[in-house]
Amino acid sequence: xxKNAEKLPTSRRRQxxxxxxxxxxxxxxxxxxxxxxxxxxxxxxxxxxxxxLTETVHFFFFDLVKIGLLLIGIIFAVTVLRSYMSxxxxxxxLGGRREGIGNxxxxxxxxxxxxxxxxxxxxxxxxxxxxxxxxxxxxxxIASPLVNEIAVGMLFSLFGFKIAAIYIGAGLLxxxxxxxxxxxxGAQRWVEPFVFETKLGGQxxxxxxxxxxxQRMQMGIEEVNSILLKIWPYLxxxxxxxxxxxxxxxxxxxxKYAGRGNIFGVVIAVGIGVPxxxxxxxxxxxxxxxxxxxxxMGTLLAFMMSVVALSMPEMILLRRVLKPQLLVVFIAVVGTxxxxxxxxxxALLS
Amino acid sequence: xxxxxLGPGCNNCKTLERATKDAVAELNITATIQKVEDYAAIAGYxxxxxxxLVIDEKVVSMGRVPTPAHLRELLTAALG
Numbered sequence: 001x002x003k004n005a006e007k008l009p010t011s012r013r014r015q016x017x018x019x020x021x022x023x024x025x026x027x028x029x030x031x032x033x034x035x036x037x038x039x040x041x042x043x044x045x046x047x048x049x050x051x052x053l054t055e056t057v058h059f060f061f062f063d064l065v066k067i068g069l070l071l072i073g074i075i076f077a078v079t080v081l082r083s084y085m086s087x088x089x090x091x092x093x094l095g096g097r098r099e100g101i102g103n104x105x106x107x108x109x110x111x112x113x114x115x116x117x118x119x120x121x122x123x124x125x126x127x128x129x130x131x132x133x134x135x136x137x138x139x140x141x142i143a144s145p146l147v148n149e150i151a152v153g154m155l156f157s158l159f160g161f162k163i164a165a166i167y168i169g170a171g172l173l174x175x176x177x178x179x180x181x182x183x184x185x186g187a188q189r190w191v192e193p194f195v196f197e198t199k200l201g202g203q204x205x206x207x208x209x210x211x212x213x214x215q216r217m218q219m220g221i222e223e224v225n226s227i228l229l230k231i232w233p234y235l236x237x238x239x240x241x242x243x244x245x246x247x248x249x250x251x252x253x254x255x256k257y258a259g260r261g262n263i264f265g266v267v268i269a270v271g272i273g274v275p276x277x278x279x280x281x282x283x284x285x286x287x288x289x290x291x292x293x294x295x296x297m298g299t300l301l302a303f304m305m306s307v308v309a310l311s312m313p314e315m316i317l318l319r320r321v322l323k324p325q326l327l328v329v330f331i332a333v334v335g336t337x338x339x340x341x342x343x344x345x346x347a348l349l350s
Numbered sequence: 351x352x353x354x355x356l357g358p359g360c361n362n363c364k365t366l367e368r369a370t371k372d373a374v375a376e377l378n379i380t381a382t383i384q385k386v387e388d389y390a391a392i393a394g395y396x397x398x399x400x401x402x403l404v405i406d407e408k409v410v411s412m413g414r415v416p417t418p419a420h421l422r423e424l425l426t427a428a429l430g
Binding site: 121123126194197198200219321 | 362390394397399400413414417
């Protein structure tokens, strides 16, 4: 696939034809997915559709293809669209903003700016040294992994518009409030001093506005490759667990232990989610299966958010620029926000 | 020619370093390739998304690993 990326068509007409053909193949594969596995397991292998083993195996293969196709489509589309934004542009938009409106803008930009959490530290230094207020910088850094477009796309495809919209709204709210709080407790004293002393030199090159559409498509293909390569183990484990839950867990198993009746459900979900380090896409099959077995959506959204927003590797990275006190505040504020969102939506969606 | 690969050691940074070495060898350029891993130094170049490539103190690419063809283009352009 990577090798083909350099052979993309160059004329506008061929580009359109290429995209149309890709969409056609994608939709076709998505459509026949269910039929293929039904036919294979029920007719060719003569398995009983209602047997637990059949249900588990069917769910696994059906979901593997379905989630795989969704990921390919969503990652490609998101990458091409996001290639029109860049961290540099976002910083320029945020420079000189006041707290408040700045937090709102930063959270929104955090969602649409292409950003890898591995760049969290240089971006943090770049923002702060350029005079973007600390709290506003945090709103950006929190929103970016928390409201992940790929997760939004998956939620939309699997659960519909309402859940996807709730996820975006809740994530933005957490990023805005958490950034605002951090901006108002004098957190400057907990930032490593070298950040403020860094002199920004070098001319800022415009990395994204001069790209041709071909280069953007190529970036999309590369991104699909690199994300799938990175997350496939999580995907297999996630779909495997999802399939096991789907086939073997009694219908009300989770509802009984972690459902609406259990007031600690959300806290437990967040407690499990924080140490888990996975990609939002990797845990989606599990979220789907758990929802089917009666876990309320608020608890699941909180679980998802805690997996993507708070992770050990990112904390270790951020420790280079933040003192431990601020890291603790960061985890506490974001964690509290996620728990609050979980309870709020469990109450609202019941 | 002095080429610097900016990045704290993520996977993409290693990929970029390897790709740059390949391209330099292919084009027969005499160049020293250095890795810059210090955050303050990286930020000093105005770079906020890694990995980035700096040729003779000029940032020519950041935020992604350029394709081999693009990398050769960048190097040839820098040669003069």
